[in-house]
Amino acid sequence: xxxxxxxxxxxxxxxxxxxxxxxxxxxxxxxxxxxxxxxxxxxxxxxxxxxxxxxxxxxxxxxxxxxxxxxxxxxxxxxxxxxxxxxxxxxxxxxxxxxxxxxxxxxxxxxxxxxxxxxxxxxxxxxxxxxxxxxxxxxxxxxxxxxxxxxxxxxxxxxxxxxxxxxxxxxxxxxxxxxxxxxxxxxxxxxxxxxxxxxxxxxxxxxxxxxxxxxxxxxxxxxxxxxxxxxxxxxxxxxxxxxxx
Amino acid sequence: xxxxxxxxxxxxxxxxxxxxxxxxxxxxxxxxxxxxxxxxxxxxxxxxxxxxxxxxxxxxxxxxxxxxxxxxxxxxxxxxxxxxxxxxxxxxxxxxxxxxxxxxxxxxxxxxxxxxxxxxxxxxxxxxxxxxxxxxxxxxxxxxxxxxxxxxxxxxxxxxxxxxxxxxxxxxxxxxxxxxxxxxxxxxxxxxxxxxxxxxxxxxxxxxxxxxxxxxxxxxxxxxxxxxxxxxxxxxxxxxxxxxxxxxxxxxxxxxxxxxxxxxxxxxxxxxxxxxxxxxxxxxxxxxxxxxxxxxxxxxxxxxxxxxxxxxxxxxxxxxxxxxxxxxxxxxxxxxxxxxxxxxxxxxxxxxxxxxxxxxxxxxxxxxxxxxxxxxxxxxxxxxxxxxxxxxxxxxxxxxxxxxxxxxxxxxxxxxxxxxxxxxxxxxxxxxxxxxxxxxx
Numbered sequence: 001x002x003x004x005x006x007x008x009x010x011x012x013x014x015x016x017x018x019x020x021x022x023x024x025x026x027x028x029x030x031x032x033x034x035x036x037x038x039x040x041x042x043x044x045x046x047x048x049x050x051x052x053x054x055x056x057x058x059x060x061x062x063x064x065x066x067x068x069x070x071x072x073x074x075x076x077x078x079x080x081x082x083x084x085x086x087x088x089x090x091x092x093x094x095x096x097x098x099x100x101x102x103x104x105x106x107x108x109x110x111x112x113x114x115x116x117x118x119x120x121x122x123x124x125x126x127x128x129x130x131x132x133x134x135x136x137x138x139x140x141x142x143x144x145x146x147x148x149x150x151x152x153x154x155x156x157x158x159x160x161x162x163x164x165x166x167x168x169x170x171x172x173x174x175x176x177x178x179x180x181x182x183x184x185x186x187x188x189x190x191x192x193x194x195x196x197x198x199x200x201x202x203x204x205x206x207x208x209x210x211x212x213x214x215x216x217x218x219x220x221x222x223x224x225x226x227x228x229x230x231x232x233x234x235x236x237x238x239x240x241x242x243x244x245x
Numbered sequence: 246x247x248x249x250x251x252x253x254x255x256x257x258x259x260x261x262x263x264x265x266x267x268x269x270x271x272x273x274x275x276x277x278x279x280x281x282x283x284x285x286x287x288x289x290x291x292x293x294x295x296x297x298x299x300x301x302x303x304x305x306x307x308x309x310x311x312x313x314x315x316x317x318x319x320x321x322x323x324x325x326x327x328x329x330x331x332x333x334x335x336x337x338x339x340x341x342x343x344x345x346x347x348x349x350x351x352x353x354x355x356x357x358x359x360x361x362x363x364x365x366x367x368x369x370x371x372x373x374x375x376x377x378x379x380x381x382x383x384x385x386x387x388x389x390x391x392x393x394x395x396x397x398x399x400x401x402x403x404x405x406x407x408x409x410x411x412x413x414x415x416x417x418x419x420x421x422x423x424x425x426x427x428x429x430x431x432x433x434x435x436x437x438x439x440x441x442x443x444x445x446x447x448x449x450x451x452x453x454x455x456x457x458x459x460x461x462x463x464x465x466x467x468x469x470x471x472x473x474x475x476x477x478x479x480x481x482x483x484x485x486x487x488x489x490x491x492x493x494x495x496x497x498x499x500x501x502x503x504x505x506x507x508x509x510x511x512x513x514x515x516x517x518x519x520x521x522x523x524x525x526x527x528x529x530x531x532x533x534x535x536x537x538x539x540x541x542x543x544x545x546x547x548x549x550x551x552x553x554x555x556x557x558x559x560x561x562x563x564x565x566x567x568x569x570x571x572x573x574x575x576x577x578x579x580x581x582x583x584x585x586x587x588x589x590x591x592x593x594x595x596x597x598x599x600x601x602x603x604x605x606x607x608x609x610x611x612x613x614x615x616x617x618x619x620x621x622x623x624x625x626x627x628x629x630x631x632x633x634x635x636x637x638x639x640x641x642x643x644x645x646x647x648x649x650x651x652x653x654x655x656x657x658x659x660x661x662x663x664x665x666x667x668x669x670x671x672x673x674x675x676x677x678x679x680x681x682x683x684x685x686x
Contacts, residue, residue, distance in 0.1 A: 042307045042309060042321075043307065045307065045308065045309050045310060046306075046307035046308045046309070049308040049309075049310075049311050049318075049332055050308060050328065050331070050332045051332075052332075052336075186265065
């Protein structure tokens with residue numbers, strides 16, 4: 001019952017771990033990659049005990065671009081599926097006044113993920129198969145005053161994934177873009193999120209598994225977000241710029 | 246956030262926190278607000294409610310180690326029993342003790358020292374826990390076992406989370422060849438016949454009886470007694486051998502709304518009971534049943550607690566010592582039948598001895614019933630309490646939502662010892678639930 005290996009980049013995140021659980025339950029070996037892999041010991045044991053799959057831990061720093069080739073070389077096997085859940089929201093107000101803070105948000109959500117996934121895409125293309133999953137955000141669908149630094153980086157990542165999908169169509173490599181909407185995670189803890197629009201990390205895990213199996217291109221985890229973002233995108237700029245949402 | 250136990254009574258507005266690790270929990274304790282840990286909310290009453298601070302263990306949900314030689318599983322307290330079964334039954338392991346739902350957390354099982362259908366032979370969950378790790382009021386974590394900090398171990402197993410927050414534990418699973426239970430059902434026309442069936446079936450690893458609480462007179466206590474054992478592979482009918490660990494549990498239907506208050510009444514429940522008894526009598530004899538429908542018949546109806554409607558329901562569960570059981574059960578059943586308050590699911594079970602300083606079980610018979618919450622029922626409960634006291638019985642705190650403190654302390658002098666232990670160790674100001682406040686624990 002063993003499927004190909006699934007690499008989770010940014011595996012300490014709630015979404016990353018939930019995706020790992022969903023694929024492990026289907027018999028996939030799991031590679032967990034994060035900055036301090038030692039902190040993932042318990043998660044590794046849990047995945048292995050629950051699902052009887054091989055789980056390995058790997059040190060990975062999304063912002064240390066020069067290390068990315070070596071990181072891939074050191075993996076026990078080039079994975080069948082690579083999932084990037086790397087991301088960092090930061091504080092919008094801080095990003096407005098401190099360019100270093102803004103750059104960290106931009107690099108964490110766009111440059112870092114694009115760097116590692118770009119290298120993986122080339123290796124997948126050479127092999128002739130593979131699936132790349134990028135966790136982007138609805139925040140990238142339109143810039144808003146409350147989080148446009150984060151949103152713009154996610155917008156870049158979304159466009160990057162779309163272009164990659166376009167480039168690799170017909171090569172045997174598939175690219176899935178995931179826009180989770182609100183998710184109850186460590187990142188959003190303490191925020192007052194509307195219940196109907198908020199998904200649990202486990203639901204994101206299951207949605208990603210389904211979307212991979214169905215070779216979907218772009219998904220919103222809760223379908224209602226498609227409608228919400230359609231409305232938000234259709235508001236004319238002259239009106240939108242005066243709104244506070 | 247509005248929270249309740251599984252009985253949906255009482256409901257309290259509780260500040261709920263969900264720390265992600267030991268350090269975050271220690272930081273909450275350092276603030277000095279008394280708190281209670283909450284697993285999956287399967288205690289029926291107010292055991293896991295605290296308005297000022299209720300601490301969910303849902304992030305402590307990882308399995309940490311399994312020894313394939315001894316069957317010892319080390320896991321965090323928020324792991325659900327059902328996940329343990331899903332992970333290990335396919336490899337031939339089953340929990341040594343299981344309550345009537347698999348949706349309990351391991352921490353909750355330890356806190357209540359839960360019992361199962363094998364209690365008459367094996368005792369409670371405590372007997373299969375090698376150690377627990379408990380965070381005390383100062384944030385330090387202590388490992389407690391029979392050898393190491395045995396007092397803490399003895400008070401914690403059955404201590405309803407009031408000795409500290411149970412973080413991790415090691416529990417022993419048992420080897421099974423199949424996931425099927427060989428069940429023998431015995432229709433018992435009255436209480437004497439039911440008790441005789443328990444005595445005759447004492448060697449059966451599992452035993453439990455469904456009891457009809459509305460029948461009276463010559464039929465008082467009529468029951469279907471179900472004895473069971475794990476079926477060895479070569480006993481299994483050939484058609485089941487292909488799937489020795491049974492089909493995976495049914496995902497289940499859920500109860501989509503609260504049933505209207507009139508749905509369960511004397512007549513519907515007594516019609517159900519009559520039907521159930523007749524079916525039990527007809528099916529009497531040996532059958533093979535998958536583990537999930539044997540141990541967890543109600544788990545397949547997710548949210549079955551809504552069947553009692555908006556006001557919720559309360560459980561009554563007592564244990565009566567062997568010598569007084571027959572007389573006491575007769576008195577309890579007469580009172581219940583006379584009140585005409587239908588209990589949808591009433592369970593009778595013979596219990597054995599148990600350990601620990603504040604555990605519920607003792608050798609004798611336990612009776613568990615549930616009732617919709619009404620003023621009449623609350624009066625009936627006081628009456629049942631009195632009968633239990635008269636027969637030197639005890640009450641199960643995991644089911645309780647309304648016991649009076651003087652009743653508990655009269656029934657069980659250990660309650661006072663428990664409370665003074667908590668004052669001495671410093672646990673009292675740090676760990677409290679609505680239940681512990683109500684009962685003066």
